[in-house]
Amino acid sequence: MASSWLFKSLLASSAMSSVSLASIPDVTFRGRASIPKISASKGPVYDRNGTLLPALDTVYYFNQLIDHNNPGLGTFQQRYWTTWQFYKSGGPIVLMTPGEANAEDYTGYLTTGAINGLIAQQENGATVLLEHRFFGFSNPRDNLASESLELLTIQQAIDDLAYFAENVDFLIPGGDQVKPHQAPWVLIGGSYSGALTSWTMVNKPGVFWAGYSSSGVVEAITDFYDYFTPIRKYMPAGCAADVEAVIAYLDESDAHGNATALNDLKSAFGLTGLSHIDDFASALRTNLFDWQKYQPSKEIQHGALFSQFCDALENVTGVVAGPSGRGLDHAIIAWGAFWKNTYYKSICGQENADDCLGSHDPTFGYYSDTSVNNADRSWLWIVCNQVGFYQVGPPEGQPAIVSRILQPTYAERECVNYFPQAFSAPRPPTTQETNAKYGGWNLTVDRLFSANGLLDPWRGATMSADGVNKPTNVDLQPVYESNGFHCSDLVTEYGSIDPTIAKVQAAGLSYMKTWLSEWKA
Numbered sequence: 001m002a003s004s005w006l007f008k009s010l011l012a013s014s015a016m017s018s019v020s021l022a023s024i025p026d027v028t029f030r031g032r033a034s035i036p037k038i039s040a041s042k043g044p045v046y047d048r049n050g051t052l053l054p055a056l057d058t059v060y061y062f063n064q065l066i067d068h069n070n071p072g073l074g075t076f077q078q079r080y081w082t083t084w085q086f087y088k089s090g091g092p093i094v095l096m097t098p099g100e101a102n103a104e105d106y107t108g109y110l111t112t113g114a115i116n117g118l119i120a121q122q123e124n125g126a127t128v129l130l131e132h133r134f135f136g137f138s139n140p141r142d143n144l145a146s147e148s149l150e151l152l153t154i155q156q157a158i159d160d161l162a163y164f165a166e167n168v169d170f171l172i173p174g175g176d177q178v179k180p181h182q183a184p185w186v187l188i189g190g191s192y193s194g195a196l197t198s199w200t201m202v203n204k205p206g207v208f209w210a211g212y213s214s215s216g217v218v219e220a221i222t223d224f225y226d227y228f229t230p231i232r233k234y235m236p237a238g239c240a241a242d243v244e245a246v247i248a249y250l251d252e253s254d255a256h257g258n259a260t261a262l263n264d265l266k267s268a269f270g271l272t273g274l275s276h277i278d279d280f281a282s283a284l285r286t287n288l289f290d291w292q293k294y295q296p297s298k299e300i301q302h303g304a305l306f307s308q309f310c311d312a313l314e315n316v317t318g319v320v321a322g323p324s325g326r327g328l329d330h331a332i333i334a335w336g337a338f339w340k341n342t343y344y345k346s347i348c349g350q351e352n353a354d355d356c357l358g359s360h361d362p363t364f365g366y367y368s369d370t371s372v373n374n375a376d377r378s379w380l381w382i383v384c385n386q387v388g389f390y391q392v393g394p395p396e397g398q399p400a401i402v403s404r405i406l407q408p409t410y411a412e413r414e415c416v417n418y419f420p421q422a423f424s425a426p427r428p429p430t431t432q433e434t435n436a437k438y439g440g441w442n443l444t445v446d447r448l449f450s451a452n453g454l455l456d457p458w459r460g461a462t463m464s465a466d467g468v469n470k471p472t473n474v475d476l477q478p479v480y481e482s483n484g485f486h487c488s489d490l491v492t493e494y495g496s497i498d499p500t501i502a503k504v505q506a507a508g509l510s511y512m513k514t515w516l517s518e519w520k521a
């Protein structure tokens, strides 16, 4: 595949990254759509006049409505972080929610380490980070039971953003007079929160003057096999060929009901402890999910799990296989050995296989743990109900690096495990309604900048997806694409590593300059 050089050269040509970018330590086999974590430095922060400001990790609380459909239910405390390091009276308020995560790990987005801070610096703005309801410690209820999560909808999240903008009083001098009719607000997001940025501007016209949506997954898709397309295209070709060979063998053996072959295959991976073949197929998918941890970097990332995986398959005693790989027999042994010797322990620790990778025991404690600050559970609620994005095998006839045994029903069954009160049986999410309500790929809104990355597995749900008609008014709804990964353009440092990302960031800043100059109270 001609394109794999791009990936290699991208990694090889980049400069050293100084951003302290935590890899995503969560159970990534659940494939969450989150943005890169960046924490702010601990040093003091001053405003333009040299006055010492509160530390960036200072937590503020906003009295948010529990239920926008029923304000009488009162309020809960929604956490936010803010700084006015660059603020001058009249400047914009630059707001972001990191979306489906505890927001504590994202305070770097207040600073010039992220596009948010660059916009604030350029425009004399203040930056604000708002925790999404039901994530971290911003909870309308004190648990994540199904009954409580009824209050977790895309619409409530949109209403939160608007109500926050219309009602918050900041500590900034004059900070009680920066409501959307008094000062321009800019909404920023990445991934799900990038989609939320676009959807909010569609749903609440007139609140946010301008938006920046990075890798915004604007089109909700139930059967999102396309997640693996960029990975298959840009991973080393030999590795892709060998993965395809193993997956084809798995699917054939399963189709023929060849129990011996399936058992031998599981055995090669040390996974005979997995009782169900779909869980085995799901386990193999985990290696592909590791791709999402890539971000631009100076060196070929041998330490990264995805690189270790492909090295294990292709790089034998320093010799890397060509584009057709090493063939099925070698691939089973090498991929299997990687699981047995390294990988299993890294994701499962001491847990047994069914506990760690299984999905068929609804009594497993993980499913009924409703304590707060469990991003996977809250995100799954949104997934099961409104957006899907099930990362499954492709239709027959397309090359598969993920088994076709995995279909949306695999995930829909897990929704029942997690939320039996809300899901008596597996059913698809209401993606059509979501897209009809918020526009999906057809969304039309003024002053929205969409940025994406060619190597982003979520690309197929963004405005850059192949075959999507681009917005007709490119001055008011531009769509840019870099050679970056998931949300790479949000992070300043990645622009200094990859010039295609720098170009997207510069374009975003330039549009903000134009649009904000046109704002009138």
Ligand SMILES: *[C@@H]1O[C@H](CO)[C@@H](O)[C@H](O)[C@H]1NC(C)=O
Residues within 6 Å of the ligand: 047, 048, 049, 051, 084, 087, 088, 089, 173
């Ligand atoms: C900085 O000083 C100017 C002039 O004294 C004042 O008008 C402005 O409010 C100050 N800015 C902040 C953020 O305190």
Ligand SMILES: *[C@@H]1O[C@H](CO)[C@@H](O)[C@H](O)[C@H]1NC(C)=O
Residues within 6 Å of the ligand: 256, 258, 260, 261
């Ligand atoms: C099952 O698979 C094994 C290994 O590929 C093969 O040797 C055997 O012939 C298959 N059995 C049947 C009944 O197809």
Ligand SMILES: *[C@@H]1O[C@H](CO)[C@@H](O)[C@H](O)[C@H]1NC(C)=O
Residues within 6 Å of the ligand: 311, 315, 317, 318, 319, 320
């Ligand atoms: C192959 O692996 C060796 C370490 O075993 C490493 O030094 C070398 O850079 C790898 N080659 C490629 C092309 O990745």
Ligand SMILES: *[C@@H]1O[C@H](CO)[C@@H](O)[C@H](O)[C@H]1NC(C)=O
Residues within 6 Å of the ligand: 435, 436, 439, 440, 441, 442
């Ligand atoms: C988007 O537009 C296309 C073509 O007009 C249409 O078929 C599709 O249903 C629209 N999608 C949504 C979510 O409105």
